[in-house]
Amino acid sequence: MIVFDLCCAIGGHRFETWFASSESFADQQGRGLIACPVCGDSDVKKAVMAPRVGAKSNQIAAAEPAGPVHTVAPTDMSPDLIRRVVAEIAAKQAEMLPQSRWVGRDFADAARAMHEGRAPEDLIHGQASPQEAQALRDDGIAAMPLLVPIAPPDAVN
DSSP: OEEEEEEETTTOOEEEEEESOHHHHHHHHHTTOOOOTTTOOOOEEEOOOOOOOOOOTTSOOOOOOSSOOOOOOGGGOOHHHHHHHHHHHHHHHHHHGGGSEEEETTHHHHHHHHHTTSSOOOOEEEOOOHHHHHHHHHTTOOOOOOSSOOOOGGGOO
8 A cells, every 4th residue: 555645736735545556546546536535626646745754663552542533623633643534534434425326427417406406305426527516516505525535336346
């Protein structure tokens, strides 16, 4: 596994994502499968990052707190805490996705049809461009990017 700091083109948001390899990153980036968890922009690039130096093998690891973390002051945001919070978000998202219907690139049209009463209300997830997502928000239609990017069902083996 390899971790990269990424940055989106629209908002300049930085985020961290794990990949099986550099080739896996390049493949997913080329297919537009990586999106900014803040704004949904899929135009992401590797950001400059500091090297990760592992602890000495004879060091004793600090004990991790038991239970989920619910509130955190910004000054307490250690990298380990951030990883745990992101892992909890990813687990909740993975638990919720099977309860919604994949609509693919028709997300904006499907959300708008539900909002306007032309389609029954349903839980959906799919893909929208940053411009489509902004237009939905401008029209008062509740939509938000998934916090952890996913691969479309038709792109998974």
